[in-house]
Amino acid sequence: MFIRDLSCISPQATYFDALFENGAEELHGPKLWAKEPSYKEIIPNKLLRRMSKLTRMSVGTGLPLIKKHKDIEGIIIASSNGSLDRSMRFLNQIIDYNEGTLTPTDFVQSTPNSIAGVLALMGKITGYNTTHVNQGLSFEASVLDALMLFEEGKSKQLLLGGGEEMSDENYNIDSQRGLHKAEDISTSELLHSTTKGTLPGEGFAMFVVDANKNSESLAEIVDADMICHASKEEIVKKAKYLITKNGMSPRDIDTLFLGRNGDIRTDFYYNHLQNTLFSDQNICFYKNLTGDYYTVSTFATWLAAKFLGGAKLPEECFWKQTTNAVQNVLLYNNYDGEQHGFILMRTV
Amino acid sequence: MANEELVNKLKEQIIQYLNLIDVTPEDIKSEAPLFGPDSEMELDSIDAIELTVLLEREYGIKITDPKKGRKVMSSVDKMADYILENGMV
Numbered sequence: 001m002f003i004r005d006l007s008c009i010s011p012q013a014t015y016f017d018a019l020f021e022n023g024a025e026e027l028h029g030p031k032l033w034a035k036e037p038s039y040k041e042i043i044p045n046k047l048l049r050r051m052s053k054l055t056r057m058s059v060g061t062g063l064p065l066i067k068k069h070k071d072i073e074g075i076i077i078a079s080s081n082g083s084l085d086r087s088m089r090f091l092n093q094i095i096d097y098n099e100g101t102l103t104p105t106d107f108v109q110s111t112p113n114s115i116a117g118v119l120a121l122m123g124k125i126t127g128y129n130t131t132h133v134n135q136g137l138s139f140e141a142s143v144l145d146a147l148m149l150f151e152e153g154k155s156k157q158l159l160l161g162g163g164e165e166m167s168d169e170n171y172n173i174d175s176q177r178g179l180h181k182a183e184d185i186s187t188s189e190l191l192h193s194t195t196k197g198t199l200p201g202e203g204f205a206m207f208v209v210d211a212n213k214n215s216e217s218l219a220e221i222v223d224a225d226m227i228c229h230a231s232k233e234e235i236v237k238k239a240k241y242l243i244t245k246n247g248m249s250p251r252d253i254d255t256l257f258l259g260r261n262g263d264i265r266t267d268f269y270y271n272h273l274q275n276t277l278f279s280d281q282n283i284c285f286y287k288n289l290t291g292d293y294y295t296v297s298t299f300a301t302w303l304a305a306k307f308l309g310g311a312k313l314p315e316e317c318f319w320k321q322t323t324n325a326v327q328n329v330l331l332y333n334n335y336d337g338e339q340h341g342f343i344l345m346r347t348v
Numbered sequence: 349m350a351n352e353e354l355v356n357k358l359k360e361q362i363i364q365y366l367n368l369i370d371v372t373p374e375d376i377k378s379e380a381p382l383f384g385p386d387s388e389m390e391l392d393s394i395d396a397i398e399l400t401v402l403l404e405r406e407y408g409i410k411i412t413d414p415k416k417g418r419k420v421m422s423s424v425d426k427m428a429d430y431i432l433e434n435g436m437v
Contacts, residue, residue, distance in 0.1 A: 048369060049366065101400065101405075101410075103397070103398055104394055105367075
């Protein structure tokens with residue numbers, strides 16, 4: 001599967017690629033807000049006024065790609081929470097107004113698949129339309145979905161993407177689950193932290209992907225895999241399996257993108273994988289740019305695709321930099337130490 | 349003629365309920381149609397339900413007959429008149 005074009009909204013200046021010119025901005029908690037562009041030229045006010053932040057970000061990244069690439073046949077979206085904020089508002093209104101008349105807008109926007117629905121309506125794409133909501137593996141599942149569609153010959157070009165918004169509701173729920181840092185911390189301190197929790201973030205990344213390589217191809221997504229409730233040894237085994245299944249050995253991987261997030265409870269997975277299989281590779285991190293969220297691997301894929309396409313990553317991304325030529329990249333991320341996702345990419 | 353204070357309050361509530369972007373109460377003409385081809389507001393059927401909810405929550409008025417709703421919500425002035433006659437102001 002080949003990435004032809006891509007777009008990203010994140011807490012960094014990624015929408016117009018200023019991240020690669022100006023470097024990463026140091027951000028402070030307790031949560032990292034996405035830097036949204038002005039949507040006025042992309043979304044008519046009439047539609048914009050009803051959109052949640054998540055829908056805005058997805059249309060802001062997806063619609064310009066749909067307009068530019070007229071051959072997109074279907075849409076696959078990853079978003080675990082969707083517009084959870086709207087769901088909570090809708091449910092609270094049932095109580096506040098004693099099960100009386102409810103406003104339709106919050107209900108319409110409350111489900112994760114409203115994103116793919118809105119994009120299909122605005123872009124007039126009547127083909128395949130699916131949303132994956134399996135928490136920290138939503139995007140990896142979306143990648144597999146696209147790979148299988150291409151393999152079966154059911155589609156040739158797709159819009160693939162995902163993201164989350166960190167609304168107050170999301171933040172409160174995840175805080176009560178103990179996922180966030182109790183102390184004030186900045187992005188530059190995050191990866192050196194020795195305490196529990198991480199910095200929550202938000203964003204959306206979108207890709208135009210093709211079944212076949214063409215002159216516009218920027219990078220290839222070779223394969224994806226996932227495993228849940230695994231030990232650190234099983235993570236190594238899974239990474240080896242994915243790499244060898246695709247005709248490579250761990251030595252062929254030159255760059256590793258790791259989802260290290262500064263949570264002392266789960267970062268050992270990254271250390272173990274890195275120390276066991278990848279001692280001589282470039283090691284890149286990205287959650288010190290974006291914070292953590294269920295579909296943060298969309299941001300990692302966006303960053304890796306840019307890297308494979310020749311972009312110079314900000315120095316904050318490199319934990320270890322070698323002189324290796326960049327050809328084969330492995331992305332490994334875990335969510336809360338329970339859901340582990342892998343994406344294998346390479347140059348075209 | 350509708351009460352001016354109520355009309356202004358209603359315009360603010362319409363902006364809030366419909367989440368109108370870049371619109372101030374001064375931009376909404378009291379006598380102008382809210383719906384239909386002659387309307388500058390470009391409101392649709394979902395907005396009509398939002399305005400029905402506004403009338404119920406803010407003024408205790410339940411609109412159950414769509415024909416009546418169409419008349420009541422034809423302009424801000426008409427809404428204010430109906431509230432003065434029937435609502436909890």
